[in-house]
Amino acid sequence: xxxxxxxxxxxxxxxxxxxxxxxxxxxxxxxxxxxxxxxxxxxxxxxxxxxxxxxxxxxxxxxxxxxxxxxxxxxxxxxxxxxxxxxxxxxxxxxxxxxxxxxxxxxxxx
Amino acid sequence: xxxxxxxxxxxxxxxxxxxxxxxxxxxxxxxxxxxxxxxxxxxxxxxxxxxxxxxxxxxxxxxxxxxxxxxxxxxxxxxxxxxxxxxxxxxxxxxxxxxxxxxxxxxxxxxxxxxx
Numbered sequence: 719x720x721x722x723x724x725x726x727x728x729x730x731x732x733x734x735x736x737x738x739x740x741x742x743x744x745x746x747x748x749x750x751x752x753x754x755x756x757x758x759x760x761x762x763x764x765x766x767x768x769x770x771x772x773x774x775x776x777x778x779x780x781x782x783x784x785x786x787x788x789x790x791x792x793x794x795x796x797x798x799x800x801x802x803x804x805x806x807x808x809x810x811x812x813x814x815x816x817x818x819x820x821x822x823x824x825x826x827x828x
Numbered sequence: 829x830x831x832x833x834x835x836x837x838x839x840x841x842x843x844x845x846x847x848x849x850x851x852x853x854x855x856x857x858x859x860x861x862x863x864x865x866x867x868x869x870x871x872x873x874x875x876x877x878x879x880x881x882x883x884x885x886x887x888x889x890x891x892x893x894x895x896x897x898x899x900x901x902x903x904x905x906x907x908x909x910x911x912x913x914x915x916x917x918x919x920x921x922x923x924x925x926x927x928x929x930x931x932x933x934x935x936x937x938x939x940x941x942x943x944x
Binding site: 749750752754759760761762763764767807811814815816817818819820821 | 832861863868869870871873876878884886918920925930932933935936937938
């Protein structure tokens with residue numbers, strides 16, 4: 719069946735450091751791919767998405783490119799801020815459901 | 829803009845009790861779903877609905893019932909609560925969600941349930 723694997727956390731960075739959170743998926747077709755972010759005490763919010771191969775999703779300085787050849791959708795940001803501290807979830811569009819990875823906690827220190 | 833509203837925010841139950849978690853959305857979304865979030869396990873799908881009158885099981889449906897009598901509401905019922913159902917529950921909706929074509933999910937703020 720479809721599945722999503724993302725790197726374990728926590729990831730701890732200093733402010734202005736470069737961020738990469740790895741995500742790979744398995745799927746029978748060509749699913750839509752998403753990154754969601756969860757701030758403490760809140761539900762998940764959509765961060766960015768890509769619907770087909772080679773699409774790049776971007777939002778708030780975050781980017782991820784849909785790589786069909788490596789079945790990956792890695793999240794990157796060039797310069798993180800303390801306010802980016804949160805849990806990040808990669809998700810893949812399975813049949814009639816979104817399948818989520820386990821989440822990666824990011825902590826950014828001043 | 830209310831979006832997805834979940835009630836209650838917190839609940840404590842004793843083993844064997846039943847209760848209903850409420851979820852309502854005001855965006856006229858066809859697709860609604862319930863997830864549970866447990867540490868280290870991400871979100872797991874409990875039940876989902878692709879429209880009024882249509883529901884189906886997700887990954888972890890045992891011990892839970894749902895119904896979808898209106899487009900707006902999608903309550904989750906715990907029939908006989910067990911400690912293993914201690915979790916944070918999220919309701920989510922989207923414009924479409926059939927097949928592998930998904931609009932982004934809009935999440936409620938969650939219900940934290942403790943079963944003792």
